[in-house]
Amino acid sequence: MVRIVIDDFKHNAGANCQLSSLRKVLAYYNIEISEPMILGLCSGLGFFYFYMKRMPFPMVLGLAVKKTEVFERVLNRLGGSVKITETASENAANNNLIALLEKGQPAITFADFAYLPFFFAEGTTIPNEQSGHFGAHTFVTYGIDEEKNEAYISDRYANPHIMIYEQLKAARGSKHAPFPAKNKLVELVTPKKVKDLKEIVPAAIKANVNYMYNPPIRNMGLTGFQKWRDLLPTWATDFNDDNLLFGLVSVFIYMETGGTGGAMFRILYRDFLKEAGELLNNDRLLKASDMFDEIANKIRELENTILPDDLSNIGNLRELFLKSNEITEKGASDYQKQLKKLNDEIEKVTDGAMKEIDSWRERIPQIDKGIQEWADLETTAWETIKKSI
Numbered sequence: 001m002v003r004i005v006i007d008d009f010k011h012n013a014g015a016n017c018q019l020s021s022l023r024k025v026l027a028y029y030n031i032e033i034s035e036p037m038i039l040g041l042c043s044g045l046g047f048f049y050f051y052m053k054r055m056p057f058p059m060v061l062g063l064a065v066k067k068t069e070v071f072e073r074v075l076n077r078l079g080g081s082v083k084i085t086e087t088a089s090e091n092a093a094n095n096n097l098i099a100l101l102e103k104g105q106p107a108i109t110f111a112d113f114a115y116l117p118f119f120f121a122e123g124t125t126i127p128n129e130q131s132g133h134f135g136a137h138t139f140v141t142y143g144i145d146e147e148k149n150e151a152y153i154s155d156r157y158a159n160p161h162i163m164i165y166e167q168l169k170a171a172r173g174s175k176h177a178p179f180p181a182k183n184k185l186v187e188l189v190t191p192k193k194v195k196d197l198k199e200i201v202p203a204a205i206k207a208n209v210n211y212m213y214n215p216p217i218r219n220m221g222l223t224g225f226q227k228w229r230d231l232l233p234t235w236a237t238d239f240n241d242d243n244l245l246f247g248l249v250s251v252f253i254y255m256e257t258g259g260t261g262g263a264m265f266r267i268l269y270r271d272f273l274k275e276a277g278e279l280l281n282n283d284r285l286l287k288a289s290d291m292f293d294e295i296a297n298k299i300r301e302l303e304n305t306i307l308p309d310d311l312s313n314i315g316n317l318r319e320l321f322l323k324s325n326e327i328t329e330k331g332a333s334d335y336q337k338q339l340k341k342l343n344d345e346i347e348k349v350t351d352g353a354m355k356e357i358d359s360w361r362e363r364i365p366q367i368d369k370g371i372q373e374w375a376d377l378e379t380t381a382w383e384t385i386k387k388s389i
Contacts, residue, residue, distance in 0.1 A: 005143030057247025
């Protein structure tokens, strides 16, 4: 029976699962970089309108990275590298985790969050099929105890978690679309000497500018906003009431509470631009940071249009999911009991919200206007960033 716990690993809360996982493991090696700076160094801010026919509803996403690119890009820019392991074998996956912990490195671990009980209310059946599957979630595994059947987990929330080791294995091995976890682990190969941030930040910004102006497909980057606007009318016509309400709440979560740091990563990028502007003594980057503050406010106005207050039940769902996220992030000793009580309230409000869906369909023009206003602000901000470098 194996027991390995990295006792000197320090847990910290964070905004995003991948960014905060990397920040914590870098800090373990005394490489102190903020979460906003990590977002900037991976050229990670983006826009992606994503829909496939097998999905119940489109996704609106805010990152310009996929799979393990956050880790690869940042370590490469710092002068290091990463090693990615992936396997379909549970035994091989377990051995890979043990080997990494035996090296003394906390393990950045990919897992399907539907299998993670600490995400959900007391009494939730695991896996939580109702929540949907998302295997690109990451956290740091800093210990296992096979005799106790325990794994020691540092996610982005206020407190670390102890979970059943067998549940961790199931979460890691999930093959569910659209982002199967496939037992991925990220091992950092840290540089002997970290490159000066002043030298590497400009290239990271240039790469992010290039993505926004020249995305690989037109539903990404700045052109993605128009794609969203073009397809927005289908929200009212192509989805039944159940999928539409589910989709509206999901889009709000993708934009605000689902590990984005708020306003679809724009608050984190605002803070990166401020940090970079001060580091490089660059007034245009500081101006762009102020512009992203305005963008964040505009996004929150749009969120309030997608789940509007004047449709009282639909608007109440927005507030209830904000409260749910707050409860989970704070992680009080009884937080899962609090979530159970809140879920009961969400269920009641959802019944009323279903009756408001036909009225919501009339709101497409207001949402379209909000998307255009956001796109205009963001285009202007990226022009400023482009000129800064």
